[in-house]
Amino acid sequence: MKLTKARALILIAFSVPVAIELRTVAGFFNVELPLIAVAVIEFLFLALLFVLYGLYGEGSESAA
Amino acid sequence: MATASGGGGEFVDKFPDEAAIIKASFLIAFVSLGIGAFFGLVQALHRTNVLRVIDSADYYTMLTGHGVLLAIVFTIFFLCGVFHWAVARSLDRPAESALFSWAWVGLMTTGAVLATIAILGGFVPNLGMSADVLFTFYAPLQAHPIFYIGLAMFIVGTWLSGADWFLSYRAWRKDHPDERIPLQTFMVLTTMIMWYISTLGVAVSVVFFLIPWSLGLIESVNPLLTRTLFWYFGHPIVYFWLMPAYLLWYTVLPKLAGGRLFSDPLARVVFLLFLLLSTPVGIHHQYLDPGIAEGFKFIAMTNTMFLLLPSLLTAFTVVASVEHGARQRGGEGYLRWLGALPWRDPAFTGMALAGAMFAAGGFSGMINAGMNINYLIHNTLWVPGHFHLTVGTAVALTMMAGSYWLVPQVTGTKLYSRPIGLLQVIMWFVGMVFMSNAMHRAGLAGIPRRTAEPQYQNFEFLTPIGSIFELRVQIALGGTLLFLSVVLFLFNILLTSLGEESDRPVDSYLPEPLSGPEGSPRILDNLAMWTGIAAVLVVLAYTLPLAGIIQNGGGLFGGGLPVPATVSAGFDLVMTTVTSAFNTLWGVVA
Numbered sequence: 001m002k003l004t005k006a007r008a009l010i011l012i013a014f015s016v017p018v019a020i021e022l023r024t025v026a027g028f029f030n031v032e033l034p035l036i037a038v039a040v041i042e043f044l045f046l047a048l049l050f051v052l053y054g055l056y057g058e059g060s061e062s063a064a
Numbered sequence: 065m066a067t068a069s070g071g072g073g074e075f076v077d078k079f080p081d082e083a084a085i086i087k088a089s090f091l092i093a094f095v096s097l098g099i100g101a102f103f104g105l106v107q108a109l110h111r112t113n114v115l116r117v118i119d120s121a122d123y124y125t126m127l128t129g130h131g132v133l134l135a136i137v138f139t140i141f142f143l144c145g146v147f148h149w150a151v152a153r154s155l156d157r158p159a160e161s162a163l164f165s166w167a168w169v170g171l172m173t174t175g176a177v178l179a180t181i182a183i184l185g186g187f188v189p190n191l192g193m194s195a196d197v198l199f200t201f202y203a204p205l206q207a208h209p210i211f212y213i214g215l216a217m218f219i220v221g222t223w224l225s226g227a228d229w230f231l232s233y234r235a236w237r238k239d240h241p242d243e244r245i246p247l248q249t250f251m252v253l254t255t256m257i258m259w260y261i262s263t264l265g266v267a268v269s270v271v272f273f274l275i276p277w278s279l280g281l282i283e284s285v286n287p288l289l290t291r292t293l294f295w296y297f298g299h300p301i302v303y304f305w306l307m308p309a310y311l312l313w314y315t316v317l318p319k320l321a322g323g324r325l326f327s328d329p330l331a332r333v334v335f336l337l338f339l340l341l342s343t344p345v346g347i348h349h350q351y352l353d354p355g356i357a358e359g360f361k362f363i364a365m366t367n368t369m370f371l372l373l374p375s376l377l378t379a380f381t382v383v384a385s386v387e388h389g390a391r392q393r394g395g396e397g398y399l400r401w402l403g404a405l406p407w408r409d410p411a412f413t414g415m416a417l418a419g420a421m422f423a424a425g426g427f428s429g430m431i432n433a434g435m436n437i438n439y440l441i442h443n444t445l446w447v448p449g450h451f452h453l454t455v456g457t458a459v460a461l462t463m464m465a466g467s468y469w470l471v472p473q474v475t476g477t478k479l480y481s482r483p484i485g486l487l488q489v490i491m492w493f494v495g496m497v498f499m500s501n502a503m504h505r506a507g508l509a510g511i512p513r514r515t516a517e518p519q520y521q522n523f524e525f526l527t528p529i530g531s532i533f534e535l536r537v538q539i540a541l542g543g544t545l546l547f548l549s550v551v552l553f554l555f556n557i558l559l560t561s562l563g564e565e566s567d568r569p570v571d572s573y574l575p576e577p578l579s580g581p582e583g584s585p586r587i588l589d590n591l592a593m594w595t596g597i598a599a600v601l602v603v604l605a606y607t608l609p610l611a612g613i614i615q616n617g618g619g620l621f622g623g624g625l626p627v628p629a630t631v632s633a634g635f636d637l638v639m640t641t642v643t644s645a646f647n648t649l650w651g652v653v654a
């Protein structure tokens with residue numbers, strides 16, 4: 001499936017609630033996640049999405 | 065649903081008078097949205113101590129403006145526009161009299177303007193006019209009479225708008241004696257019946273108690289009575305906000321997704337359940353009111369839990385219809401079909417995101433509804449967290465998203481920018497995730513709502529995870545994103561309306577449902593019977609509590625000494641009233 005701009009935006013949108021409550025979820029498993037860890041994870045996710053968009057996004061060559 | 069617009073021609077060409085009414089209603093709705101959102105931003109920044117541009121003493125003035133302009137004026141004017149569109153479209157006929165339609169638009173507008181003037185007057189100290197009573201406006205807070213008079217005019221205006229749609233329906237019925245009521249009209253009429261039943265409470269409160277009291281004609285009121293009358297209306301108004309969104313979810317969203325509504329009869333059942341159940345639950349807003357016996361609160365809670373049924377039916381039907389649409393578009397798999405949805409379309413995406421947030425709002429609503437667990441979050445910031453998901457997103461975002469599809473139909477111009485629209489709805493979602501989630505969490509930590517200074521001396525709020533500071537930042541950030549989102553929306557709509565006329569501004573065709581009304585019982589369309597049952601339920605749910613409140617709260621106009629609430633006190637009053645009425649009658653007869 002092509003990663004269109006709209007799909008990428010939706011994925012970003014849904015990553016926000018996950019990121020905000022990540023520490024709560026980690027807390028269920030007795031893992032104390034610091035705020036900075038959450039920021040890094042969200043950043044990595046965005047970076048990954050960016051790369052994928054470059055590879056498979058609109059206007060990329062492999063898009064079909 | 066009747067595919068009325070199949071007759072060719074766009075809505076604005078076919079029904080120019082209706083389109084003008086709808087445009088006027090939307091205009092007022094959007095102006096209120098803009099002002100209200102600005103107030104929201106100021107509040108969010110103020111109470112989190114990020115930026116303070118007003119005096120804390122003016123906070124209530126602003127909060128009243130925010131609540132009234134958004135929860136009452138924006139939502140209801142938009143509703144009127146949508147309903148006017150839906151009735152003309154689904155009955156395929158114009159309103160009976162354009163003059164009459166303008167009359168209710170005019171009356172509602174005058175009322176809204178008067179109420180707003182009274183509220184804004186609070187910013188000008190020497191004016192001697194203010195209405196810092198919040199959008200719930202019950203005693204003991206008192207507003208300038210202009211506020212209540214404006215409110216009364218506004219409500220009478222909505223009654224007339226309902227009459228307009230009933231008149232259209234009656235005229236249609238003459239020509240189509242045996243047909244089923246078209247689905248959209250059915251939704252409008254059941255919603256309006258609910259509105260008539262429920263606004264009776266607030267009309268009594270405003271006309272008999274609040275206006276005379278604010279004019280100094282009576283000395284006191286029974287505050288618990290005005291509260292109860294407000295909440296008698298205050299819960300159904302929640303469904304009044306929600307029903308235009310439901311109408312769009314049921315009849316427009318499936319089409320935008322590329323499919324059709326899954327089941328017409330199920331939609332009818334849902335709207336009937338809301339008509340029956342939305343009024344006899346208002347006491348669930350008063351779990352902490354001391355003057356109402358626990359038993360009545362328990363009954364209200366039970367009824368409230370029944371209300372989950374139509375909401376869950378809606379979730380099922382709407383998701384099933386959207387999934388059908390995705391599969392029509394080639395979507396496959398258990399979840400992969402989600403990717404096949406038209407995410408590029410801001411009207412679709414906005415409504416879908418609004419629905420997703422509504423699910424979250426439903427969960428926090430169940431916590432509000434539980435009598436015991438409610439004590440944990442009562443009057444905390446959790447509550448605004450909850451209703452910014454429901455009215456603030458499920459309704460407001462659906463209305464904004466719906467506008468991207470509806471406004472071009474009444475202006476005859478193409479949407480100015482779809483990408484900006486998409487960005488706008490996503491920004492709303494993200495902003496609301498920040499603001500609402502943090503509000504819920506702040507509420508759990510005990511931070512109160514409705515205050516400019518949410519801190520106590522020598523007391524520190526604690527959070528299990530993260531810090532209060534982070535929550536404050538999230539609320540301020542969320543509020544800012546939300547405000548920017550509204551700016552983008554208004555800008556997009558403004559440029560749309562200024563755009564060039566187009567022959568086919570939007571694909572406005574609505575397909576028939578997968579399962580139509582034919583096989584469903586005719587009794588579903590018997591509006592008189594459902595109205596009767598709804599009225600009986602209201603009488604059952606409210607007679608004893610009201611009797612108790614009047615008796616225990618020192619009479620109709622207060623003043624007397626309150627006595628503790630018991631079920632038997634209410635029962636006693638009913639019994640004495642009935643017996644004395646019977647004796648009088650007997651005296652006359654004998």
Ligand code: HEM
Binds near residue numbers: 104128513542547
């Ligand atoms: C720009 C977007 C918005 C922002 C930044 C915002 C912000 C806020 C804040 C911070 C409060 C709580 C104040 C307090 O309790 O001290 C509040 C209350 C409220 N908001 Fe919003 N809001 C927004 C949009 C909306 C929308 C779209 C609606 C409804 C359609 C809405 C309806 C309400 C209502 C009814 C209250 C309660 C007022 C009261 O307690 O009397 N808001 N808002």
Ligand SMILES: [Cu+2]
Binds near residue numbers: 298299348349
């Ligand atoms: Cu309620």
